[in-house]
Amino acid sequence: MWRLQVHIAQGRQASVVQFSALKTILATGQFKNAGHTSTLALLAQGCAGCAKPTSKCESDSDQMPAAKRARTLSWKAMTDVDQVVQTLRFLPAREPGPHLSAADSRSPMSLFKLFFTESAVTNLCHNTNAQAARSIAKGRKYKWTDVSVDELYRYIGLVFYMAAVKMSSIADYWRQDSLFSLPFPATVMPRDRYRIISWNVHMSHPDADKENDRKRGTAQHDRLFRIKPLMNTIRLACKAFYHPRRNLAVKERLVACRANIGMTAYMKAKLTKFKFFVLSDSSNGYTVDFSVYTGKNSFPADRGLSYDAVMSLLDRKLLGSGYHVYMDDFYTSHKLLTDLFAQKFGACGTYRDQRKDFPKTAANSLSRSSGRGSIRWIRDGPLVCVKWMDTQVVSVCSTIHAAYTGERVQRKIKAQDTWKTKSFPCPAPVIAYNQHMGGVDLSDQLLQYYTAQHKTMKWYRKIFLHFLDIAANNAFILHKELHGNMTHDQFMEELIAELCGLSQKAAPKQFSTDHVPIPGAELTSDVRRIATVGRRICVHCKAVLGKKQQTPWKCKACDVHLCLQLNRNCFQEWHKSL
Template sequence: MANTREEALQTITDSEEEFTCSSDDDEDLEDESFHLKKQSETTKGPIYNESVALPSGAYHTRAASKRHSFFCTEDNLNQCESDSDQIPAAKRARTLSWKEETDVDQVPQTLRFLPAREPGPKLSDAESHSPMSLFKLFFTESAMENLCHNTNAQAARAIAKGCKYTWTDVSVDELYRYIGLVFYMAVVKMSSIADYWGEDSLFSLPFPATVMSRDRYRTISWNLHMSHPDADEENDRKRGTDQHDRLFRIKPLMDTIRLACKAFYHPRRNLAVKERLVACRANIGMTAYMKAKLTKFKFFVLSDSSNGYTVDFSVYTGNNSFPTDRGLSYDAVMSLLDRKVLGSGYHVYMDDFYTSPKLFTDLFTLKFGACGTYREQRKGFPKSAANSLSRRSSRGSIRWIRDGPLVCVKWMDTQVVSVCSTIHAAYTGERVQRKIKAQHTWKTKSFPCPAPVTAYSQHMGGVDLSDQLLQYYSAQHKTMKWYRKIFLHFLDIAANNAFILHKELHGNMTHDQFMEELIAELCGVSQKAAPKQFSTDHVPIPGAELTSDVRRIATVGRRICVHCKVVHRKKQQTPWKCQACDVHLCLQLNRNCFQEWHKSL
């Protein structure tokens, strides 16, 4: 298995270092350019011809140097006075109007699917892979050694500054046990960390104390460090300059996990891009403000829509997260879609935060199809009201406008749904079922639905599926430092991807069974043998408060013995009960029900 890991890592590293387009790809690109050129000349859709002469002096402006909007607006047509003779008013009106579902849409050119590697897990399905061996693909031995080294250095620094706790250097095996306890707490929820080691409660848990003590767990949590503290100080001195790296404290482990995510699994054709939020109250300039008055770390995530596997991710560090100046949403998507690593012909689905005509056409040039909801007020989208949907439009009504490979579709459901795509035709006959209320009864009715809307609903669930799997057994809990929040999210990504790999390779475990075996292997215990519970609370105590009347001491608080009633079918009364079990039991020389009762526990 070590050879398989090294081969996969070498493959993904080589593909990132060097990639050249084949002659077939060049021919495809020329064919596509010819197709788009021919289509732009012949289509009757709402295309603004870039060869039309600009108004006098327009070439001196910055806007004139940019590409024209993909869809004509009424203002643009009014400005093109020199074109009034070439484009009649009636024709301009038709250009601006939305088409209906009865109008035939030209199917866009289908991109050939040419993945860089065979989609699926890059591990041998003939071998048996345990949950821990798959988890170690992401948290490797070398990464754990580096984590231990930095954690020990941070603890030494803290003790030198006067922290009053005992510390011994953490080892790799102990750190794996620590991670096992973190996952155990993700599966078994308690109100606080201290409750996992409590012994005076009905809900006491014996397992955590058999792995490590409470104080040891807490000291490891306080000092957990992914980068060396001396290097952190050097990076902090550069704050405010271009040399400062906001992700310095998490980058060593983040780079390892990102490389492993791409190395051991190649995604299938349908991908999803979406943001993932990790709650945190830290105010460090990298968090995004939410309406719930909680600042959150924002991850841009690329996932496989078929199973929710996290293919790649990036961390939002502010508006200057990316070097280019085309907008955060544009740069976030482009940073995740690397043709050298993925290949070409992929279909990418995204929500309205990312969708823009510029992004979709650039992706199409790179041989990536795209589909997503869009915001009508965003620049470049059609804003014409001619023949558009209104609040009074009937349910199932469809309007669309096409410009080359780009089609914008509006569909009336309970409200207007706006979707843009370079993959689908506007309407190909799909229908959806909806429940409507008629004459005080609910009935199911079929409505026409645009092809982009149907595909978006089907494939955009990829990231939602990934988030759902993460939330089942999320390792997130309160921490003192922001980078430990992200460390816990790295654990979630590694465990979730390991489960998906195991499911793809073997498929013989449910999610909870996988987590149970992973926890047992990380903690070094047997999954079958549950730890024996030892308690000193099973002692006999009086069943009621003692009375000051000496004559009634033997009779006050007497109740029927549970053991006598269940086993012997007799109603024997006794003043004694068990402190832990809270049941009355006989305690006499010739009838010791207290001892017999606890033998069966």
């Protein structure tokens, strides 16, 4: 016979573990004594002194506010063992990677056209022509002919060419009197034509813009109206042709702009900038999705900009579940990480100590005297908060990792005037954060190598240029995933050549400046004989037409006589064959 002594103190609540055990004993019927049975039944029905059912007592700690729980917890040391509450299964909605046939050989331009489709460029041409007509009606003095789809692709090719070959101004690309003259842009389109297209390129129809502008100040006004047609096309393409791998990164991307329209973010000692919230694949920097910051009330959920920005980018139906999302301290909050975990998304990020619901207790915490490599952690349900002493305290929280699993990092330290490499313990969330947050940094690096950004007067043209950057960068990553036989330089060269209607293998012909017409003999002072002195048979007329036409002109470099008349330009025809 088991003997059990139960002490009941008024106003004192028994522990959850004790009452759970009592319920089990009562259910198994191990006690036959009626007194014992009645006592256990009473305890199982409610806690002593509180008259609450046991199930409610068990959930009291869960119902306690997160801030209160954080204050009651104390920091644990590296030697204490931590375990992840639940490991999420990775169940993507589609097979991760490019959703294009690897057997088909795809050119850079065909991949770029996945994002800038011909239908999207046709719409762009329509709106650009309408904008130019509107500008001319307002009194702008320039000659305009409607831009075609092929011409707009050539224009985009020149934009990328200028991103690869840097000059101080647009006009310098067409200068022919300089040591640094570039022959290529003039073979694609004239300088004035390029400028006029740049002034008028438009993503929405001007008449629809006017209608939207009349709603300014009301709930019906759409701040992104001028960029939405193209933005929606590119966002859909980013999601359609590639499904991300497990590790994702969320970060902001800034595009410099001098416009003051209420949608830009002010950065101290920097230009005003447009802010993009970007979701990228950490493995290669592919831009999976993005949104544009339009002010404090960007998102209808109104749970805070950082919370809503992340939630708007993570679509469980589209992505699947079990993804690991990494973010910096701008986004990380206790509520965001716990809500993501409830939706089957793991998350990890640096956090700010003053943020709501994060541990603020000083019990056993790190101090200024803590040695490098010291670790403290607190687990609150699925969320673990870790502090690590590097050169300064690093605060990271995660719903994916255990606090410390034995990893170490190398750091250089100075001892006796010499630098030595020493190994220090490092928390698992810190190592994973450093590894996977590089995805957005990689994406930004690829964009900066060949960024199409240049000065423009209109804010929406700045965003148009950034859309070009996103399309070219994602096209390069798709090409690398499918074929992997081109560097970034080679990819951009081939893309520019194809957009401009040229073959990369057949580079544009470069004529020497010595190929100029000069008189065939020294000029005489007798004006009556100027047109006849030095006349010789044109080599082109004789070789091609079989005629002996005489001309006073010859080529300085070739030293052959060639006709140069309004109705017979043998000089030009001859040099075409060189």
